[in-house]
Amino acid sequence: MSVWRAFISTVLLYPDVFSPRGTVMETETVHRQASAQVTHKNKMNELSGRDWIKFTKSWFVHRPEPRGDQKIRHPASFPESLVREFVSFFTKKGEIVVDPFVGTGSTIVAALETGRSGIGFEIVIKYANISKERVQDALARRMAHKEATESKSSWARIITADSARLSKIWREKGFPLADYCITSPPYWNQLRKSHMRQKGRAEKGLDTAYSDNPNEIGNIEDYHDFLGALKRTFDEVYKVMKPKGYLTIITNNVFSDGRMYPLAFDTVSTLSREPFAWTPKDEKVWCQDDKKLLPLGVFNAWVGNRHHQYCLIFRKEG
Numbered sequence: 001m002s003v004w005r006a007f008i009s010t011v012l013l014y015p016d017v018f019s020p021r022g023t024v025m026e027t028e029t030v031h032r033q034a035s036a037q038v039t040h041k042n043k044m045n046e047l048s049g050r051d052w053i054k055f056t057k058s059w060f061v062h063r064p065e066p067r068g069d070q071k072i073r074h075p076a077s078f079p080e081s082l083v084r085e086f087v088s089f090f091t092k093k094g095e096i097v098v099d100p101f102v103g104t105g106s107t108i109v110a111a112l113e114t115g116r117s118g119i120g121f122e123i124v125i126k127y128a129n130i131s132k133e134r135v136q137d138a139l140a141r142r143m144a145h146k147e148a149t150e151s152k153s154s155w156a157r158i159i160t161a162d163s164a165r166l167s168k169i170w171r172e173k174g175f176p177l178a179d180y181c182i183t184s185p186p187y188w189n190q191l192r193k194s195h196m197r198q199k200g201r202a203e204k205g206l207d208t209a210y211s212d213n214p215n216e217i218g219n220i221e222d223y224h225d226f227l228g229a230l231k232r233t234f235d236e237v238y239k240v241m242k243p244k245g246y247l248t249i250i251t252n253n254v255f256s257d258g259r260m261y262p263l264a265f266d267t268v269s270t271l272s273r274e275p276f277a278w279t280p281k282d283e284k285v286w287c288q289d290d291k292k293l294l295p296l297g298v299f300n301a302w303v304g305n306r307h308h309q310y311c312l313i314f315r316k317e318g
């Protein structure tokens with residue numbers, strides 16, 4: 001079928017999805033057609049055509065549940081509910097998800113909850129231990145649930161190590177190649193600098209930075225050195241990724257010492273360099289309308305309230 005004919009039949013099949021506001025007013029018929037028509041041809045995931053198209057919108061609003069006791073101990077975790085949506089798009093059940101900066105294990109918990117397996121690397125021992133506890137709980141929940149009877153069983157490993165050694169450890173452990181990576185690296189050294197956002201945590205005695213470990217990349221002072229460390233980590237991920245596997249990085253530009261550092265944009269250009277060049281595919285903008293507005297620069301100068309994050313999408317084409 002030509003690309004044009006395929007497009008026309010998709011529009012006819014999902015007219016609601018193509019409505020001007022991009023809203024989805026589901027009808028029984030469309031939903032049934034979507035499920036029946038698409039599943040047997042779908043190379044990437046188990047979504048219906050309707051859900052596939054919905055996910056391709058370039059921005060979304062996501063309001064996560066409040067973080068539980070274990071996650072709150074970490075200064076910058078991301079929600080499982082968000083990771084579940086990406087994992088469900090970029091993999092099928094039984095596939096392997098990797099996170100080189102796993103923190104409290106949200107990626108691996110989300111992978112298990114969606115019937116995938118996961119491998120996470122974390123350099124700070126206390127966060128790796130939280131990950132291990134949360135992964136054990138997720139596995140236990142899964143065992144207790146009917147899904148445990150499914151033929152493809154999920155498994156998880158949390159490795160307490162510097163992800164600069166990721167591919168070597170991967171080989172030593174004999175892990176199969178990964179199908180997908182989703183992660184959120186430190187936003188350069190920003191945790192150490194965002195005094196206003198961290199004030200509430202400091203008052204409650206919670207961590208306001210990850211660690212003092214010099215190999216923890218959030219401790220790198222120089223911006224370009226930080227980008228170099230980021231590139232080396234994603235070179236490592238590239239080495240263990242299946243050809244055609246995708247990578248999603250959740251990150252942001254940062255405002256520091258009176259100027260913007262375009263960290264999200266520089267992440268795209270840095271990772272797309274040879275060797276181990278990731279091909280940039282797109283960004284999805286996560287709009288956060290549940291964050292407190294802070295009085296930044298009022299009556300003095302422009303300082304924005306940054307209430308969005310970039311979910312950058314890359315692929316290993318080789």
Ligand SMILES: C[S@@+](CC[C@H](N)C(=O)[O-])C[C@H]1O[C@@H](n2cnc3c(N)ncnc32)[C@H](O)[C@@H]1O
Pocket residue numbers: 074076077078079100101102103104105106107121122123124127161162163164183184185186187210211215216217218
């Ligand atoms: C933004 S946080 C990730 C949070 C995670 N997505 C979650 O939901 O908990 C970045 C994590 O990367 C870890 N990290 C920094 N440098 C690392 C390195 N070289 N190797 C492994 N982990 C590292 C930090 O300790 C921190 O927990």
